Amino acid sequence: MSAISESKVPEITLNDGHRIPQLGFGTYQVPPDETAETVRTAVEIGYRHIDTAQMYGNERGVGQGIRDAGVDRGHVFITSKLNNGYHRPDDARRAFDQTLTDLGTDYVDLFLIHWPLPTRYDGVFVSTWTTLEDFKADGRARSIGVSNFEIHHLQELARETETVPAVNQIEVHPYLTNDAVRAYGVEHDIVTEGWSPIARGAVLTEPVVLRIARATGAHPAQVVLRWHIERGDVVFPKSMHPQRIKENFEIFDFEINDEEIEALTALDRGEKGRQGPHPDVFDWIG
Numbered sequence: 388m389s390a391i392s393e394s395k396v397p398e399i400t401l402n403d404g405h406r407i408p409q410l411g412f413g414t415y416q417v418p419p420d421e422t423a424e425t426v427r428t429a430v431e432i433g434y435r436h437i438d439t440a441q442m443y444g445n446e447r448g449v450g451q452g453i454r455d456a457g458v459d460r461g462h463v464f465i466t467s468k469l470n471n472g473y474h475r476p477d478d479a480r481r482a483f484d485q486t487l488t489d490l491g492t493d494y495v496d497l498f499l500i501h502w503p504l505p506t507r508y509d510g511v512f513v514s515t516w517t518t519l520e521d522f523k524a525d526g527r528a529r530s531i532g533v534s535n536f537e538i539h540h541l542q543e544l545a546r547e548t549e550t551v552p553a554v555n556q557i558e559v560h561p562y563l564t565n566d567a568v569r570a571y572g573v574e575h576d577i578v579t580e581g582w583s584p585i586a587r588g589a590v591l592t593e594p595v596v597l598r599i600a601r602a603t604g605a606h607p608a609q610v611v612l613r614w615h616i617e618r619g620d621v622v623f624p625k626s627m628h629p630q631r632i633k634e635n636f637e638i639f640d641f642e643i644n645d646e647e648i649e650a651l652t653a654l655d656r657g658e659k660g661r662q663g664p665h666p667d668v669f670d671w672i673g
Contacts, residue, residue, distance in 0.1 A: 395639055396435065399621065401553040402576040403523075405530045407497065408464055409616055410636065411436030411623035413582070414445055422448025423455060425627050430456035430463065432633050438580075438623040440468035440501055441486050442673065450491035460492060468501035468534055468556075469515070472672045474508050476518040483522055498528040499556060503540045506670045512540070513547045520550050532556070534582075535666040538571045545575070556580035559620060561590050561611060561651045562660030569620070580621040583662050585611050595650045603641045606634055613638045614651045 398406040412429040414422060414437065422445040426437060430453055439449045446467060453463050467490065473482035487493060498519060503512050522528035532554035533540070544552065555572055559565045559581030569579045585591060591607040600607045608624070612635060615622040624635040643651075658665075 395433070397616070397639075399578055399619075401530055401578060402551055403530055403553055405496070405553070407530075407554070407578065407621060408434075408436035409621050410434070410612070410638070411438050411464070411466070411621065412632070413623040413625035414439045414443055414449060415582075415625055417443070417445055417448075417625065417627060419445045419448050421627065423451040425632075426452025427455040428629050429632050429636075430458050432629075432636050434632075434636060435462060436464040436466070436621075436623065438466045439490075440499075441470040441473075441482060441489075442468070442501060446486055446489040447491075450489065454491065464496040465490065465492065466497040466499065467495050468499040469519075471502055471504060471507075474500075474504065474512065474515045476514055479515055479518045480521075483527070487527065494527050494529060497530045497532060497554065498522060499532045499534045499554070500536075502535045502669055503533070503537075503666055504670055504672075505540070505667060507672065513543065516544055516548055516550075520548065523550070530554075532577075534580075535669070536568075537666050538568055540666070541571060541575070541577070551575060552577050554578045554580050554621065556582055557666075558583050558661060558663050559615070560584055560586040560660075560662070561593070561596075561614065561654040562586045562656050563658075563662070564652055564655040566655075569618075578621060579619075580623070581615055582623075584615055584622045584624055586660070587662050589662070590654065593654060595654065599643060599647045599651070602647075603643065605638070605641050609634060609638045609641075610643065611651070613641070613643050614648060617643060617648050618652075
């Protein structure tokens with residue numbers, strides 16, 4: 388049993404044996420000067436998985452918020468991600484050192500390549516991945532994974548490197564179920580994490596979502612988050628409003644049945660449902 392398992396949130400065992408809480412708290416677009424208070428609120432509510440990234444500019448606040456909540460570091464699963472501008476090995480090492488410094492910790496539970504950036508760095512991300520393997524080997528990253536990798540990106544890692552990513556964090560929601568990438572993950576023991584879990588709020592007014600919300604007595608966002616949980620993915624909703632942060636955590640006292648899960652999945656629009664950029668063309672460095 389992990390130290391994190393005091394929470395009521397289910398845990399998933401990763402392919403390296405470490406365990407990850409299935410529900411986390413996301414910090415994308417949380418302003419740096421409000422991050423510590425927001426993260427402290429989330430941890431006090433019960434979240435034990437915090438997702439951040441160097442490009443969010445708020446890692447320092449994430450670390451401070453965890454400390455302010457008075458929860459032991461070993462009881463919180465922290466995920467961060469490599470800055471897109473630092474894919475070359477020496478740059479990646481410096482960036483990772485800065486992540487640890489800003490978080491105020493000597494390790495992260497999970498560290499990800501944020502984007503494959505196939506049009507940058509001569510299309511090379513394998514050397515970036517082998518650098519992350521070094522972070523895992525020295526214990527400063529308990530687990531390593533990727534974000535926004537398509538199947539062909541994952542296949543290239545499989546051909547060229549030894550370590551299978553523990554997770555692949557991708558855009559997933561009822562408008563973009565991303566089932567082909569998820570299926571590859573299942574086949575190769577790569578856990579899927581879903582970002583933009585409620586499609587930036589767009590899916591919440593769908594009649595089927597509202598119908599299930601009425602039937603279960605849950606809020607629409609809770610229904611969609613529960614759909615993610617039932618499908619076996621890791622999800623980390625973001626809000627800066629304490630009541631909504633609390634509501635997003637309270638998704639384990641009701642159930643949705645198989646018919647309801649299928650009805651939500653049927654909202655899939657394929658690529659037309661994508662809210663963010665496609666990984667094959669995204670090349671922002673900043």
